[in-house]
Amino acid sequence: MSTRVRVLVRPKAGILDPQGQAVERALPALGFDGVANVHVGRLIELDVEDPSRVAEMCERLLANPLIEDYEVVA
């Protein structure tokens, strides 16, 4: 029996995120005004038998805690 888990990984606040900035600059060019604070991260989906181990997976491999925050979404 495995559980579907989603891990959201995003750049840590305060670290320059040029991808987010590029997207933020591109949207008004398409007529989408009023968009701010765009950040681009990563979604990792996995089926796990033991969801209690996901945090450790994040710390050791799925995210680099020095530069990224992660959030486990059931």
Place this chain on the structure above:
Amino acid sequence: MRFGVVRFPGSCDVEDALHACSLAGEAVELWHADRGLHGVDAVVLPGGFSYGDYLRVGAIARFAPVMESVFEFARDGGLVLGICNGFQILCEAGLLPGALLPNTELRFICRQVDLEVVTADTPFTREATVGRRLSIPIKHTTGRYYAPDLDAIADQVVLRYTEDHNGSSRHIAGVCNEARNVFGLMPHPEHAVDPLTGSDDGLLIFRSMSLVGAVA
């Protein structure tokens, strides 16, 4: 001095690294899946795209079998040099402080750059004098050096760019660990070992390392 250059799947600068090492000593190739370091005096992690650089640059390579031996080797004072992807791997492994992020302009950069030697008090730069300029190429997409506390690692900065190229904090191009036996840099000294290709300034690093072997 016997250098061992590690080949990971996706390493693409092994040949130049072996050649550069052979100009300063003996050079042998090591294999990512082989824990053995085969009696080398220094380990070089070369540039490339180890394991496809999937997930994050260097994130998978850091768990390669050979890295278990590299950890022990580094802990025992062995010289470890990480170039470009090798630098990224050493940061992911926690053997060096900080991390490498995508270049500010989100583009692959390939150009000859000027570096300044910040310290000669490392086994990798002891042939240099502080302030010496080195002309060495960079070629990377993920070379923006970041560390959460730059003051804490100020004396571990070994090389700086003389101008901004990729958005690196304080123009940092290369750092060493506290014990100063592990060194990583984004520029490619192995591509600068012959005036034919523009500069032989990169030799200084390999020659410095070989001197250490002679002293020991």
